[in-house]
Amino acid sequence: MLFCLKRSLNEALKSCFSLSNRSREAVLEALASTVSRDPTAYPYQFQDDPYLSPRTSTEFKLFSLSQESGRSAAKYIVNNNPKLFTKDFAEPHIPCLMPETVSLRLEEVSEEALKERITLRKVTAAVDMYDQLLQAGTTVSMETTHSLLDLICLYSDRDPVQDGEPQTDDAEFGEELKKRKARVRRASDFLKFTWKENNNAERIFNLLPERDTRCYSALIRGMVKHGAYAKAFSMYTDMLNNRLTADVHIFNALISAAPDVRDKFNERWDLVAELLNQMNQQKVRPDLLTFNSVLKALRRCGFLAKTQALHTLNEMKALGIAPSLASYDHILAVFYKSASSAQNNTDLLQEVIAELEGRIFTCQDPDDVLFFSSAMRICLDSKDLELGYKIQSLVDVGENWRLLGDSFQQSIYYGRFFNLLCMMEHIDVVLKWYKQIIPSLYYPNPQGMRDLLQALDTDSRLDLLPSIWKDIKTLGHDNKPDLVEELLSLMAREKHSSEVQESFAACALDVKSVFDLRPSIEWSAASLSHITTLLLRANKTRQAWEMLQLFKSRNRVPSEGLLNNFLSVCHSDGDSQKAVQLVQLSAAFCLPTTWRLAKRALAEFELTEEQRAILSELETAGEPSD
Amino acid sequence: MAASLSSIGNVRVLSALAWSSSLCSFSGSRGLHVTVSCCKNRAARIRVGKGDKPVTYEQAHHPHHIGHRKGWLSQHTSNLKGEDGAAERTVEDVFIRRFMFGTFHGCLANEIVIKRRGNLLNVCAVMLQKLPPQKFYFLIGYTESLLSHFYKCPVKLEIQTLQDKIVYKYL
Numbered sequence: 001m002l003f004c005l006k007r008s009l010n011e012a013l014k015s016c017f018s019l020s021n022r023s024r025e026a027v028l029e030a031l032a033s034t035v036s037r038d039p040t041a042y043p044y045q046f047q048d049d050p051y052l053s054p055r056t057s058t059e060f061k062l063f064s065l066s067q068e069s070g071r072s073a074a075k076y077i078v079n080n081n082p083k084l085f086t087k088d089f090a091e092p093h094i095p096c097l098m099p100e101t102v103s104l105r106l107e108e109v110s111e112e113a114l115k116e117r118i119t120l121r122k123v124t125a126a127v128d129m130y131d132q133l134l135q136a137g138t139t140v141s142m143e144t145t146h147s148l149l150d151l152i153c154l155y156s157d158r159d160p161v162q163d164g165e166p167q168t169d170d171a172e173f174g175e176e177l178k179k180r181k182a183r184v185r186r187a188s189d190f191l192k193f194t195w196k197e198n199n200n201a202e203r204i205f206n207l208l209p210e211r212d213t214r215c216y217s218a219l220i221r222g223m224v225k226h227g228a229y230a231k232a233f234s235m236y237t238d239m240l241n242n243r244l245t246a247d248v249h250i251f252n253a254l255i256s257a258a259p260d261v262r263d264k265f266n267e268r269w270d271l272v273a274e275l276l277n278q279m280n281q282q283k284v285r286p287d288l289l290t291f292n293s294v295l296k297a298l299r300r301c302g303f304l305a306k307t308q309a310l311h312t313l314n315e316m317k318a319l320g321i322a323p324s325l326a327s328y329d330h331i332l333a334v335f336y337k338s339a340s341s342a343q344n345n346t347d348l349l350q351e352v353i354a355e356l357e358g359r360i361f362t363c364q365d366p367d368d369v370l371f372f373s374s375a376m377r378i379c380l381d382s383k384d385l386e387l388g389y390k391i392q393s394l395v396d397v398g399e400n401w402r403l404l405g406d407s408f409q410q411s412i413y414y415g416r417f418f419n420l421l422c423m424m425e426h427i428d429v430v431l432k433w434y435k436q437i438i439p440s441l442y443y444p445n446p447q448g449m450r451d452l453l454q455a456l457d458t459d460s461r462l463d464l465l466p467s468i469w470k471d472i473k474t475l476g477h478d479n480k481p482d483l484v485e486e487l488l489s490l491m492a493r494e495k496h497s498s499e500v501q502e503s504f505a506a507c508a509l510d511v512k513s514v515f516d517l518r519p520s521i522e523w524s525a526a527s528l529s530h531i532t533t534l535l536l537r538a539n540k541t542r543q544a545w546e547m548l549q550l551f552k553s554r555n556r557v558p559s560e561g562l563l564n565n566f567l568s569v570c571h572s573d574g575d576s577q578k579a580v581q582l583v584q585l586s587a588a589f590c591l592p593t594t595w596r597l598a599k600r601a602l603a604e605f606e607l608t609e610e611q612r613a614i615l616s617e618l619e620t621a622g623e624p625s626d
Numbered sequence: 627m628a629a630s631l632s633s634i635g636n637v638r639v640l641s642a643l644a645w646s647s648s649l650c651s652f653s654g655s656r657g658l659h660v661t662v663s664c665c666k667n668r669a670a671r672i673r674v675g676k677g678d679k680p681v682t683y684e685q686a687h688h689p690h691h692i693g694h695r696k697g698w699l700s701q702h703t704s705n706l707k708g709e710d711g712a713a714e715r716t717v718e719d720v721f722i723r724r725f726m727f728g729t730f731h732g733c734l735a736n737e738i739v740i741k742r743r744g745n746l747l748n749v750c751a752v753m754l755q756k757l758p759p760q761k762f763y764f765l766i767g768y769t770e771s772l773l774s775h776f777y778k779c780p781v782k783l784e785i786q787t788l789q790d791k792i793v794y795k796y797l
Contacts, residue, residue, distance in 0.1 A: 047766070051787040052759050059759075066760040070767025078775045090778035097778045 057443040153222025195228035224253040255293040265302035295330035326367035360398040369405030376416040414442035422451035427459035466507040488530035505538030525556040680793040
């Protein structure tokens with residue numbers, strides 16, 4: 001227990017009491033800082049029970065999602081029966097444990113009712129209420145109109161998905177998807193809506209007697225969010241014609257939409273530069289997101305990107321805006337195009353990491369979470385282990401682990417890190433990291449396990465293979481025949497000392513029992529041969545014999561070497577009956593080596609007349625005629 | 627009871643008179659208290675039968691063994707001197723036990739232990755592995771959330787699973 005104290009308790013408490021205005025949680029924080037992460041614990045969101053803890057990444061997702069859906073089921077019941085949950089025991093009052101108003105209370109046509117619908121995010125109801133108000137002749141205040149426009153543009157005039165109702169696809173949505181060819185299609189694409197022509201947002205906008213910057217802002221940002229890029233730009237020109245100045249959000253949206261409205265690299269950059277100039281003219285101060293959109297747009301500007309990216313960084317420095325992780329991510333993407341081995345120098349990345357060393361980050365841009373996995377990819381491509389360690393130590397600083405993203409991003413990062421370790425590091429260090437990050441932070445996929453096997457092979461630690469097999473079973477990869485075959489071939493390749501051989505044989509029997517449980521898995525001839533060889537080496541002749549019978553039932557042919565091996569074992573056992581059966585088996589498979597086996601058997605074994613007769617027949621039958 | 631009528635002891639006299647009058651009106655009578663029959667000698671005991679009824683450790687020991695051979699199923703401080711709310715805690719416990727029994731129907735291996743630590747309500751249960759883990763997690767998320775909203779305090783479930791019920795003896 002003492003070994004896992006990161007700082008000594010005395011130190012921690014001293015630092016806590018030395019602060020003059022300490023927060024109420026100072027002592028707790030000091031105690032918490034002495035304990036480091038426990039790599040053997042189950043993830044905290046799950047129950048502390050082996051049956052209920054996830055063992056693969058699919059199980060992790062499944063269990064967290066089912067727990068979450070249980071919670072939403074409870075929330076549904078609470079919100080739909082508010083009268084049962086109103087008794088308030090809590091002192092002081094806890095607002096988040098009270099039922100929420102989900103249904104509308106105000107039915108009359110008034111601005112209050114409109115505001116209520118906006119807060120409850122009921123888009124269609126809000127639009128109806130607004131229309132009713134206009135028909136009744138009441139004027140709606142500017143502020144409420146702004147929030148209404150914001151609401152409609154955010155959800156693109158559709159109600160946000162409630163309780164899992166499936167949204168119907170429209171034809172234009174399918175077309176939009178085809179246009180986004182460069183991006184990998186993910187599930188989140190299907191949840192995005194497209195901007196319909198003449199939808200309610202535009203209609204209400206056109207009906208407004210006076211439109212100010214915020215109205216334009218809502219429309220433009222909504223259009224960019226939902227893919228109507230050209231319209232966004234025309235709306236912007238409209239706004240300029242009406243002699244209004246834009247705000248920083250409009251510029252951010254337009255800059256990020258620039259690569260989608262121009263096709264050539266230099267045209268794209270010219271458009272971005274022009275927007276920045278106009279921003280300057282209108283005296284709008286750029287912020288971090290502006291520069292991040294510029295860098296993101298530069299990723300799609302080809303050859304111009306490298307010089308302009310560095311210029312952009314200088315601009316940021318001149319304005320005193322500190323770059324966030326997303327900025328660095330875009331710069332790395334610009335300078336390290338994927339998988340081109342010409343970029344073997346990692347100087348830029350080293351500079352970036354040196355700059356970021358020891359800093360604590362907060363998330364300022366949604367793209368911040370992509371930094372660590374891209375950085376690790378670069379280290380992996382250029383096989384730079386030192387840099388990989390530096391990145392990992394950066395993740396360990398404070399709460400930076402939060403910036404590793406969701407579980408998918410996290411698994412990519414750790415997968416690449418583990419890959420790098422297996423390639424470059426000594427096996428002891430690899431195993432130390434293995435114990436630390438698997439399975440508490442990362443569930444390796446079959447490729448990851450293969451890397452580990454490779455590393456074990458390189459450093460000749462094949463005696464650890466049975467324990468790796470146990471881990472493969474726990475991770476649920478025992479149904480992947482390629483991985484299992486590789487494991488078996490590594491075990492069967494050479495002879496080892498007798499205890500190791502014993503453990504290998506036990507492992508082979510385990511593999512066999514696992515395969516027996518799954519009738520749908522196709523055995524390969526190689527796997528069967530390896531298992532038989534391992535059993536023979538550990539003198540488990542009876543089980544090896546059963547394996548040979550399996551060959552027939554699974555329609556696989558044993559190899560010559562295997563049968564020769566078997567014959568030698570039979571010879572050392574002195575079992576002539578088995579030898580004869582072996583030769584007969586070989587004949588049943590119509591193997592070309594039958595006659596050689598028969599010859600060997602006749603020569604080496606003491607046989608009865610009957611056996612001799614059988615064998616001579618087989619020998620002559622198969623012997624090639626000269 | 628001799629009552630002195632001096633002016634100094636007026637208050638005491640009056641109170642003494644009041645007391646004696648109340649005593650006098652009921653002198654010679656005894657109160658009769660009636661309750662529903664409690665059957666304290668039959669509570670929580672499984673009677674010895676033919677020998678085919680499996681019984682857990684909890685069920686096999688009678689209530690007078692609590693504190694000696696059994697622990698408490700419900701742990702809170704309202705039974706200590708000067709603390710109040712014992713009745714409310716008991717009613718809450720009864721509701722929670724029924725709720726858990728119904729929600730995790732057929733999965734409970736033993737009685738539920740309810741612990742209260744500060745604001746937190748900790749429900750500890752031993753379950754049988756009758757449902758796949760994702761269904762367990764659905765029910766766990768649902769129970770925690772619903773009970774938290776109901777009792778306005780954080781409710782945490784601690785579940786352990788077993789293959790079958792542990793039988794202590796057969797009665």
